Structures are given as C-alpha cells and as structure tokens.
Amino acid sequence: MRSAGYRVVPYASASDFLEAKIPDTVCCLVTDVRLPRVSGLDLQDELTRRCQRLPIIFMTGHGDIPMSVRAMKAGAVDFLSKPFRDQDMLDAVAVALEADRKRRKSDSEVAGHRARFETLTSREKEVLKLVASGLLNKQAAGELGLSEITVKLHRASMMKKMETRTLAQLMRRRRGARAEQHAGLI
Numbered sequence: 001m002r003s004a005g006y007r008v009v010p011y012a013s014a015s016d017f018l019e020a021k022i023p024d025t026v027c028c029l030v031t032d033v034r035l036p037r038v039s040g041l042d043l044q045d046e047l048t049r050r051c052q053r054l055p056i057i058f059m060t061g062h063g064d065i066p067m068s069v070r071a072m073k074a075g076a077v078d079f080l081s082k083p084f085r086d087q088d089m090l091d092a093v094a095v096a097l098e099a100d101r102k103r104r105k106s107d108s109e110v111a112g113h114r115a116r117f118e119t120l121t122s123r124e125k126e127v128l129k130l131v132a133s134g135l136l137n138k139q140a141a142g143e144l145g146l147s148e149i150t151v152k153l154h155r156a157s158m159m160k161k162m163e164t165r166t167l168a169q170l171m172r173r174r175r176g177a178r179a180e181q182h183a184g185l186i
Helices: 014-019 040-049 065-073 086-118 122-132 137-144 148-161 167-182
Strands: 029-032 056-060 078-081
Touching: 014 040, 029 040, 040 056, 040 065, 056 065, 056 086, 065 078, 078 086, 122 137, 122 148, 122 167, 137 148
Parallel strands: 029 056, 056 078
Antiparallel strands: none
C-alpha cells in the first residue's frame, strides 16, 4: 500500500481500531475476517451501529459464500479471498476511496442544503411546502391567507436563501437529500 502512495495506519486489533479516532479524510478500512476477539464482520456491524460509514474491504483465507454475502449486504466494497494479487487489493482500495470521496461530497452538499433550509423563516417554509406540493402562488396565498404578491416575495426570498433559480432545481436537491436519508446514507 505504501509503495502505491497510500498512507497506512495499522491497528493491532478491532478493539484498538474502535478506540481510535477515525481520520476526517477520504479513507477506507482493510481488514481480515478472522481477527482476535472481534471478527472483521463484527467490526463492520459495530461501525454500522456507531453510524461510522467507512468503506470496508475484507480479505480472508477462510471465507465462504455466506460470509462474503453477509459482508457485501452490509456494505463491504470487496471481499478478497487469499491468496489474491496485489493489484486486486490496490484496485479494491481505489474503488473504496472513490466511494468515500463521493459520499463525503454528497454529505457536504446535503449538509449545505440543510443549513440553507434552516435559514428560512417559518413563513418561507410554509410557502416552500405548498409550492412543492404543486400549488400555484395564488393557491398558496389562499391557503395561507396572504396576498399573491406576498407569497411571491416569500418565494423569491426562499429561492435566494436556498441558492436555487427554479423550483425544479430546488425539488431535485430536496429529493436527493431525502433519497440519501432513506438509503441510510445520512
């Protein structure tokens, strides 16, 4: 790994890894399935319980199909059986790091969207909810007991704060954030 330019941080056990602070940078975990005391699969489960979304690559000389299926269903990036070629591991690490890079970018975008949403006034949130449901400004005004021009002003302010030009763009961002929440990514 080091010869390929990767920074490597070894841990003596799964417990040591769990006690350590995971760096806040693009990274992945390469682990054997068989570890002292806590198995690699149990380590994966514990990371999931802690909501630590770290791409994991498993390697093992004692794996079977159910074990690999369990790991992959739980989100492992790869499951390499020993002996494997060095290039297989390097390829798996590259895939894992790219996945982590994309996740971090997406998390940052969602956090930005949430932060912008929190800047909206309660009235702007009400307008957003109504126009997002498909109501026209005039209909939203009727629902809220406001004039149409007042709804237009709230809508313009909301769009500016949310850094979007169109309602369609705002809805795409909103759907993307919701999809990631439901997928367990957030």
